[in-house]
Amino acid sequence: MMIVHELGHVLAAWVSGERVFKVVLHPLAISRTDTSHEKHPLLVIWGGVMLGCFIPLVAWALVKAFRLGLFYLSQFFAGFCLIANV
DSSP: OHHHHHHHHHHHHHHHTOOEEEEEOOTTSOOEEEEOOSSOHHHHHHHHHHHHHHHHHHHHHHHHHTTOTTHHHHHHHHHHHHHHHO
């Protein structure tokens, strides 16, 4: 869940023209993405929440549409990401 959330911050930073300095993903530390925050800091901040919810929902919809065997796992992951990001 944290990987998808931080990926949202990174993608929002790249889209808005920010520089990404560091992404911390460690089980014993609070994950974070260090960016320049020069142009659009709110876009970068909200990108983690919005894309952290949107990416798992799209993955779940694709699994459901193509009838892959991971339906319940993707449904659980999408629900977990929605609860954790909101």
